Amino acid sequence: MTRARSILSPFMARPISMVALCLLAFVVFGAVFAPLLAPYEPTAIDPINRLTPPGLAHLFGTDQFGRDTLSRVIQSARMALIVGIGVVVMALGAGVPIGVFSALFPRFGLVMMRLIDVLMAFPALLLALGLIVILGPSVFNSIIAVAAGFLTTTTRIVYGLTLRLKAETYVEAARSMGAGTLWLVSRHILPNLVSPLLVQASFVFAFAQLSAASLDFLGLGAPPDIPSWGNMLAEAKTFITRAPWLLFFPGTMIVLTAFALNLMGDALRDRLDPRFRDMMGGE
Amino acid sequence: MLSFIVKRVLSMLLSLVVASVIIFAFIHLIDGDPVYIMLGDTATPEQADALRRSLGLDQPIFVQYVLWAERVLHGDLGTSLFFQAPVTTAIRDGAETSFLLASLTMVWIVLMGVPIGMIAAMKHGSWLDQGLSGVAMMLASVPTFWVGLNMILIFAVWLQWFPSSGYPSIFEDGGLANLRYLLLPSLTLAAPNAALILRLTRASMLDVAREDYVRTARAKGLKPWPVVTRHIFRNALLTVVSAFGFTFAALLSEAVVTETVFALPGIGRLVVQSIQNRDYPVIQGIILVVVVIYLVINLIVDISYRLLDPRVELQ
Numbered sequence: 001m002t003r004a005r006s007i008l009s010p011f012m013a014r015p016i017s018m019v020a021l022c023l024l025a026f027v028v029f030g031a032v033f034a035p036l037l038a039p040y041e042p043t044a045i046d047p048i049n050r051l052t053p054p055g056l057a058h059l060f061g062t063d064q065f066g067r068d069t070l071s072r073v074i075q076s077a078r079m080a081l082i083v084g085i086g087v088v089v090m091a092l093g094a095g096v097p098i099g100v101f102s103a104l105f106p107r108f109g110l111v112m113m114r115l116i117d118v119l120m121a122f123p124a125l126l127l128a129l130g131l132i133v134i135l136g137p138s139v140f141n142s143i144i145a146v147a148a149g150f151l152t153t154t155t156r157i158v159y160g161l162t163l164r165l166k167a168e169t170y171v172e173a174a175r176s177m178g179a180g181t182l183w184l185v186s187r188h189i190l191p192n193l194v195s196p197l198l199v200q201a202s203f204v205f206a207f208a209q210l211s212a213a214s215l216d217f218l219g220l221g222a223p224p225d226i227p228s229w230g231n232m233l234a235e236a237k238t239f240i241t242r243a244p245w246l247l248f249f250p251g252t253m254i255v256l257t258a259f260a261l262n263l264m265g266d267a268l269r270d271r272l273d274p275r276f277r278d279m280m281g282g283e
Numbered sequence: 284m285l286s287f288i289v290k291r292v293l294s295m296l297l298s299l300v301v302a303s304v305i306i307f308a309f310i311h312l313i314d315g316d317p318v319y320i321m322l323g324d325t326a327t328p329e330q331a332d333a334l335r336r337s338l339g340l341d342q343p344i345f346v347q348y349v350l351w352a353e354r355v356l357h358g359d360l361g362t363s364l365f366f367q368a369p370v371t372t373a374i375r376d377g378a379e380t381s382f383l384l385a386s387l388t389m390v391w392i393v394l395m396g397v398p399i400g401m402i403a404a405m406k407h408g409s410w411l412d413q414g415l416s417g418v419a420m421m422l423a424s425v426p427t428f429w430v431g432l433n434m435i436l437i438f439a440v441w442l443q444w445f446p447s448s449g450y451p452s453i454f455e456d457g458g459l460a461n462l463r464y465l466l467l468p469s470l471t472l473a474a475p476n477a478a479l480i481l482r483l484t485r486a487s488m489l490d491v492a493r494e495d496y497v498r499t500a501r502a503k504g505l506k507p508w509p510v511v512t513r514h515i516f517r518n519a520l521l522t523v524v525s526a527f528g529f530t531f532a533a534l535l536s537e538a539v540v541t542e543t544v545f546a547l548p549g550i551g552r553l554v555v556q557s558i559q560n561r562d563y564p565v566i567q568g569i570i571l572v573v574v575v576i577y578l579v580i581n582l583i584v585d586i587s588y589r590l591l592d593p594r595v596e597l598q
Contacts, residue, residue, distance in 0.1 A: 016417070118301045121577045123536030126554070126570055133558055133566060134312045210426045214540050217428045218555055233429060237544075240436050247436065251429040258424035266420070 020263035027257055031077035038071035042227050051243045061245040063235065072227040073249050079228040080209060080257060083143055087208035088201050090147035091154045096197070099158025100189060103166060104181060113159060116152050124149030128211060132220045142221040146211045150204045161196055165189050199269045206261035213254050229254045288586055295582045299575065303355070306571050307348050310563055320563050323364045360568035365560040370568035373553060380450050380465075380549035381542070384472065385534040387465050391473035392480050392530065397523060400484025404519075405511060407489060416485070422478035427537065431471040431544035438467055448546035468545045472537060476530055480523065487522040491515045521592055528584035532577040 030037060039059075046066030054061040060069035102109030122130070128145035135141040165171060171188050179187075215221035216230025224231060229250040236246035310317050318331045318340060326334075335341055339350040354361075360370035403415040439447030450464040491497065492515055500510050535550065542551035550569055557565040 114297075115301065118298045118305070121298060121302055121574050121581070122305075122570070123533055123573060123577065125539055126536040126573055129539070129554060129558065130309060130566065130570055133563070134309070136314075206424065210424070213426050214428060217426075217540065218543060220558065230426075233432065237432060240432060241440050244436060247429075247432055251426070251433070254429065255421070255425050258426075259421055262420050262424050 017263055017267040020260040020267070023256055023260040024264065027077050027253075027260075028081065030074050031081045034074050034078055038068070038074045040068035040071045042071040042075040043067065043225065051239065053243075054245050060249045061243065063232075063243070063246055064239055069232075069246060069249055072232060073229070073253055076227045076229045076232065076250065076253070079139070079222055079226060080212075080253075083139070083146070083212040083228075084205045084208050084261075086140075086143035087147045087150065087212070088204050090143060091150035091204050092197060092201060094147075095151050095154030096158050096193070099155045100162050100185060100193075102155070103159050103162035104185070109159065113156070116155055119152050124211065125214065128215060129218075129220065132215065137215075137220045137223070139222050139226065142212055142215045145215065146208050149211065150208065154200060154204065157196070157200055158193065161193055162189055165192055195268070195272055199265050199272060202261050202265035202268060206258045206265065209254060209258045209261070284589070287589060291582060291585055295578050299578055302574050302578070303352060303571070304348065306567060306574065307351050309567050309570070311344070313563060320561075321361065321364065323561075355571070360571065361564035363557075363562055363565045365557070365562040365565070370564050373565055374550060374568060374572060377548060377550040377553045379452060379454075380547050381535060381538055381551060383453070383462070384465055384469055384538055384542070384547065384549060385531055387462070387469035388472045388476070388534055389527065389531055391469060392477045393527070395473065396477040396480030397484050400481040400523075401488060401511075401516065403481070404485040404488035404492070407492075412485075416482070419478040419481045422474050423482075425475060426540075427471055427475060428540045428544050430474050431468065431541055434467045434471055435544070450545075450547045450549075465547075468541050468547060471544070472534060472541045476534065476537075480526065480530065483526055484519065484523050487519040488515055491518045494518075521588065525584050525588050528580040529577075532573070532580050535573050535576065 044067060046062065048066065049058070049062050050064055050066040052058055052062040052066070054069075058068050058070065060073060062068055063072070098112060102112040119127075127149050128142075131145040131148055132141060135144065165188065168188075171184060174184060174188060212221060213228070213230035213233070216228045217234045219231070219234060222228040222231055224235075232250040233247065236243070236250070240247050310320060313320055316331075318335045318338075319326060321338075322330060322334060339347055342350070358371060360374070362368070363370050363373050366373050399415060399419075403412045406412045435447045438444050445467050446464050447467075451461050453459055453461045455461070497510060497514050500514050501507075538549060538551035539554050540551070541547075542549040543555050546552070550572075554566060554569055557563075557569075
């Protein structure tokens with residue numbers, strides 16, 4: 001109970017963070033219950049009612065095939081969550097072990113960090129496009145391609161944090177009492193990484209939305225038969241003069257989701273231990 | 284100082300070598316025979332053999348890298364399958380658009396990000412600060428292609444103030460007036476990046492404001508405005524200006540999306556077209572060029588940072 005309250009406290013302190021939390025809950029709810037919430041089948045074609053403006057029958061209007069935009073927007077929330085979670089899991093799943101290992105073994109660490117520096121010279125979007133060319137376009141591959149760009153920053157943050165933790169008196173004390181590396185990592189390092197990583201995860205989640213949407217928009221991410229906010233916008237491009245609503249709804253959803261995640265990251269960071277706060281950027 | 288520059292240049296060259304190995308590996312990681320990747324599927328086995336021998340692709344992979352690096356150093360990035368012309372020519376044709384777009388975008392970023400970030404920091408904690416920071420975060424959460432499509436809809440289709448797509452060179456008919464084609468794209472590309480610079484300016488001004496010398500300046504009775512301009516702003520600017528370098532390099536890659544939305548004949552759209560055309564040598568060439576630009580800008584920023592602020596020690 002107290003723990004739940006302490007997790008929620010940064011959100012309650014600022015009303016706007018509460019709004020962010022509600023927005024995210026809304027997106028998750030939509031994604032989970034998409035088939036129940038969607039008024040139509042998201043892929044059902046209805047040529048007679050093509051490009052219908054928003055109205056009572058179709059609250060968000062229909063697209064060039066007469067597919068219901070509202071249903072497609074709801075269905076796309078799934079894609080947004082899958083991609084976001086996938087990217088966070090991959091970036092942190094690889095970044096945390098590499099970062100911790102590099103900090104604990106300086107000789108390996110120096111080489112690794114050098115390599116990370118080189119990888120950072122590849123701008124994220126170009127890196128993602130290069131990987132898509134090698135792997136081929138698909139949902140799973142776009143998760144890999146986007147995660148690659150966040151792997152470098154995550155590894156660097158984990159590396160820096162672990163180096164600091166290693167120098168803490170209690171870690172040294174534990175070591176001098178004969179604690180092994182595995183014990184130090186599981187007892188002292190990983191538990192202390194949890195809250196900074198939570199902050200990093202929400203920012204990665206937010207920016208992964210934008211990168212994945214860009215790949216979808218360029219036609220290099222989710223295939224056209226799987227609705228996503230990005231590929232809905234790619235299709236809307238052709239009809240923007242005739243059907244501006246096709247542009248409005250999916251775009252607004254991307255902005256709201258990314259905005260809410262960014263707000264959450266900010267709120268969590270403000271609550272974070274001040275020693276680590278400056279490592280996560282911002283004030 | 285000289286030893287710092289030498290060390291820094293050597294380290295940059297090392298990065299460049301490692302990066303070049305990765306970029307070299309790119310073509311070999313793509314599924315298929317590199318020779319057919321370069322010639323296209325329509326090539327005859329004789330043509331394939333000839334190219335394989337002339338590029339040294341029958342040699343061990345290590346020798347192949349050396350041969351490739353040698354060609355690149357002589358300015359030969361290979362031949363585009365689609366254009367049937369050197370990759371360097373294709374990149375040069377797109378360079379004007381991309382460079383002007385990135386430059387114009389930088390102007391907006393500096394004009395919007397820095398002063399607004401300053402105001403937010405000076406009014407730290409006020410409703411104005413919170414409002415501006417909120418807007419900045421909102422802008423950072425908007426996908427550029429969506430901003431671009433909205434700009435096209437509002438300013439090109441409805442109001443008809445600006446052209447919606449394309450860009451004729453400023454060296455052709457129309458001259459500098461052709462820059463109006465780049466106005467909407469550059470504002471689009473600037474939006475999220477200006478927001479990041481705004482946040483950075485604000486954060487680094489608040490950082491400097493906590494320094495002892497600022498307290499001293501206040502304590503000796505200096506008026507608030509001179510404290511801000513002479514002590515806080517000048518020192519905070521150092522961090523911000525060093526971020527400009529990376530921002531410019533990042534713009535060249537982010538332009539991929541913006542140039543596609545506005546159908547601008549730049550390097551970014553060339554990347555997307557080359558992916559669609561399976562024109563791998565062009566993709567490889569562009570990645571190489573952008574990485575080199577990034578590393579060179581990084582080098583310049585590091586050296587000038589050290590020149591401007593002697594306190595920064597080489598780590």
